[in-house]
Amino acid sequence: MTIGLTNRQRAVLDFIKDEIVRRGYPPSFREIASNFGIKSTNGVKVHLDALEKKGYINRDPGLARGIELTPLAGAEDASIIRNIRKVPIVGRIAAGVPILAEENLDGYLAVDTTFVQADGVFALVVTGDSMKDAGIFHGDYVLGKPASQYFPGDIVAAIIGDEATVKRYYPEGDRVRLEPANPAFGPIIVEKDLDDFRVAGKIVAVMRKM
Amino acid sequence: MTIGLTNRQRAVLDFIKDEIVRRGYPPSFREIASNFGIKSTNGVKVHLDALEKKGYINRDPGLARGIELTPLAGAEDASIIRNIRKVPIVGRIAAGVPILAEENLDGYLAVDTTFVQADGVFALVVTGDSMKDAGIFHGDYVLGKPASQYFPGDIVAAIIGDEATVKRYYPEGDRVRLEPANPAFGPIIVEKDLDDFRVAGKIVAVMRKM
DNA sequence: TAATATACTGTGCTTATGTTCACTTGTCAA
DNA sequence: TTGACAAGTGAACATAAGCACAGTATATTA
Numbered sequence: 001m002t003i004g005l006t007n008r009q010r011a012v013l014d015f016i017k018d019e020i021v022r023r024g025y026p027p028s029f030r031e032i033a034s035n036f037g038i039k040s041t042n043g044v045k046v047h048l049d050a051l052e053k054k055g056y057i058n059r060d061p062g063l064a065r066g067i068e069l070t071p072l073a074g075a076e077d078a079s080i081i082r083n084i085r086k087v088p089i090v091g092r093i094a095a096g097v098p099i100l101a102e103e104n105l106d107g108y109l110a111v112d113t114t115f116v117q118a119d120g121v122f123a124l125v126v127t128g129d130s131m132k133d134a135g136i137f138h139g140d141y142v143l144g145k146p147a148s149q150y151f152p153g154d155i156v157a158a159i160i161g162d163e164a165t166v167k168r169y170y171p172e173g174d175r176v177r178l179e180p181a182n183p184a185f186g187p188i189i190v191e192k193d194l195d196d197f198r199v200a201g202k203i204v205a206v207m208r209k210m
Numbered sequence: 211m212t213i214g215l216t217n218r219q220r221a222v223l224d225f226i227k228d229e230i231v232r233r234g235y236p237p238s239f240r241e242i243a244s245n246f247g248i249k250s251t252n253g254v255k256v257h258l259d260a261l262e263k264k265g266y267i268n269r270d271p272g273l274a275r276g277i278e279l280t281p282l283a284g285a286e287d288a289s290i291i292r293n294i295r296k297v298p299i300v301g302r303i304a305a306g307v308p309i310l311a312e313e314n315l316d317g318y319l320a321v322d323t324t325f326v327q328a329d330g331v332f333a334l335v336v337t338g339d340s341m342k343d344a345g346i347f348h349g350d351y352v353l354g355k356p357a358s359q360y361f362p363g364d365i366v367a368a369i370i371g372d373e374a375t376v377k378r379y380y381p382e383g384d385r386v387r388l389e390p391a392n393p394a395f396g397p398i399i400v401e402k403d404l405d406d407f408r409v410a411g412k413i414v415a416v417m418r419k420m
Numbered sequence: 421t422a423a424t425a426t427a428c429t430g431t432g433c434t435t436a437t438g439t440t441c442a443c444t445t446g447t448c449a450a
Numbered sequence: 451t452t453g454a455c456a457a458g459t460g461a462a463c464a465t466a467a468g469c470a471c472a473g474t475a476t477a478t479t480a
Contacts, residue, residue, distance in 0.1 A: 006426070023270075024278040025235045028467055041468070043428050050426085060233075064274030064436060064467055068234040110322040115419050135345040135418065155420070206418040208345065209325050210365070216456070238437055251438070253458050260456085274437050274466060 005054065012036070012047045013056055013073060026067040085116050087143060090124045090164065109141060115205040121145045122201065124157060124164050130180035131155070131166050140208045142166055144201030155203040160188070161196050166203060215264065222246070222257045223266055226277060236277035295326050297353060300334045300374065319351060325415040331355045332411065334367060334374050340390035341365070341376055350418045352376055354411030365413040370398070371406050376413060 005013065015035055019027040029041040029048075038044060048067070051057045056073045060066030091106030109123045126140045134155060136142060144157040156169045158178055167178035167188065176197075178188040190197045215223065225245055229237040239251040239258075248254060258277070261267045270276030301316030319333045336350045344365060346352060354367040366379045368388055377388035377398065386407075388398040400407045 008427070020234070023276075024230070025275050028274065029469095030467070038428070040429050040431095042430085042470085045469075046427070062436070062468065064238065065235050066233075066468090109324070110320065112320040114319070115417065132345070135342070135347050135350075137345050140345075204420050206416070206420070207325065208416040210414055210416070218457070240437070248458070250459050250461090252440085252460085255439075256457070272438065272464095272466070276438090 005051075005056070009047055009050055009054075012044075013051055016057070016067060017069065017073065020069070026065045028065055085111050085113055085121070087111050087116060087121050087123045089141075090122045109207075111143065111205075111207075115207075116143060116145070118145055120201075121204070122157075124166075126166055130182050130185045132182045134168075134181035136166060136181070136203075136206055137208060140206055142203045143205040143207070145204045146201045150199055150202060157200045157203060159198050159200050160190060164200065169199065215261070215266070219257055219260055219264075222254075223261055226267070227279065230279070236275045238275055295321050295323055295331070297321050297326060297331050297333045299351075300332050319417075321353065321415075321417075325417075326353060326355070328355055330411075331414070332367075333417075334376075336376055340392050340395045342392045344378075344391035346376060346391070346413075346416055347418060350416055352413045353415040353417070355414045356411045360409055360412060367410045367413060368400075369408050369410050370400060374410065379409065 012032060015032060016026055029044045032044045033041055048059060052059050056070055058068040058070060086108040089106045089109050122144050123141050126136055126138060126142055129138050150156055150169050152170050154169045158165050158167060167180055170177040170179055174192045176190050176192050222242060225242060226236055239254045242254045243251055258269060262269050265280055268278040268280060296318045299316045299319055332354050333351050336346055336348060336352055339348050360366055360379050362380050364379045368375050368377060377390055380387040380389055384402045386400050386402050
């Protein structure tokens with residue numbers, strides 16, 4: 001029952017989230033009121049009632065600052081309120097299903113928002129050293145961000161069959177050349193509109209555990 | 211000035227953290243009191259004053275539930291958020307002070323616990339490409355973990371003067387050779403017990419934003 | 421065109437919450 | 451054995467904060 005919020009309600013919700021991030025606890029009615037230039041605490045109460053009714057917050061009536069964010073509000077598990085995103089880790093890719101399908105899921109990686117801002121970002125574990133010279137090693141996590149367009153030279157995660165591979169992307173007519181960053185390996189050349197082939201995202205971050 | 215806490219103070223601090231996790235906002239004086247069987251709010255106030263004086267919390271006087279946890283409180287023990295650690299980012303290093311001193315602090319990086327388990331881990335931003343062949347580039351974050359002993363070949367964060375540098379560690383008698391991973395650079399050789407020199411930690415992770 | 425929802429103002433009230441002060445008790449180090 | 455510190459009790463107090471109710475205005479929907 002995801003009921004949409006009005007602009008005003010969303011602004012109030014965002015303010016509450018920001019305050020929780022900034023100070024570690026929710027704002028009071030009067031703090032919300034003064035932030036929005038509202039002169040009556042009742043004006044705020046109406047908003048909070050609406051947010052609660054629509055499932056974005058839970059309140060503990062009577063309690064000072066007794067506002068809890070629900071997952072709907074974007075508090076996946078209180079993570080988002082601390083500059084954190086949970087990025088799905090994509091494991092073995094099942095044929096035909098979208099990359100973020102549950103079948104492919106292999107847990108989550110918590111990532112600081114300095115590394116990811118957008119939604120839809122996924123993580124995968126690199127196999128092989130074909131991107132060694134680009135500083136991407138066997139066993140590294142890479143974060144991939146789906147894009148509407150990829151440019152020559154972009155490092156991308158490409159799906160070929162049920163395998164994900166990380167390479168530099170070079171479109172060549174109706175083919176694509178996937179170029180490794182390691183002289184020991186040669187390029188992979190695939191038909192652009194092969195059913196089996198797609199580019200899942202551009203690599204936006206690398207994380208290595210040593 | 212990391213002053214130790216008494217058992218009771220630690221218990222109170224833990225309770226505050228638990229409540230923040232559980233409900234999303236800090237407890238009131240009376241909630242703390244009733245949890246510990248304390249009958250006077252003043253009993254609680256003394257604890258909070260002590261926690262504040264010792265740097266584990268910050269309070270906004272007069273405000274209901276105006277308790278903020280400081281990094282000190284979070285670093286003590288499991289982070290308030292599951293699976294996540296907040297790692298202090300070390301910037302320019304002031305002479306003479308410990309690496310984690312406030313003067314050096316440049317914010318925090320949230321990191322999944324798959325990358326860090328221990329306390330005391332710090333992050334710093336790499337300058338220069340001297341570790342390029344080890345897959346550590348200019349601008350990368352590295353996570354350093356202080357150790358009691360370092361072994362030949364370890365990649366470490368070393369402090370020389372007020373500069374941090376990342377290199378491979380090779381002890382040689384009462385000198386240390388800091389070896390880059392880039393043929394364009396030569397090694398740095400320093401006296402082991404120079405005042406100006408110390409090894410701050412072993413590099414346990416690398417994170418790159420592209 | 422009546423009903424409903426949003427978005428408020430203004431006032432008064434209740435209570436949840438933090439503060440202050442005086443005093444007690446036990447422990448531990450100088 | 452004095453003094454400092456931790457850890458309280460108890461009561462009075464001030465105020466921060468939530469709630470209720472009576473209105474007003476506008477827009478949208480049935």
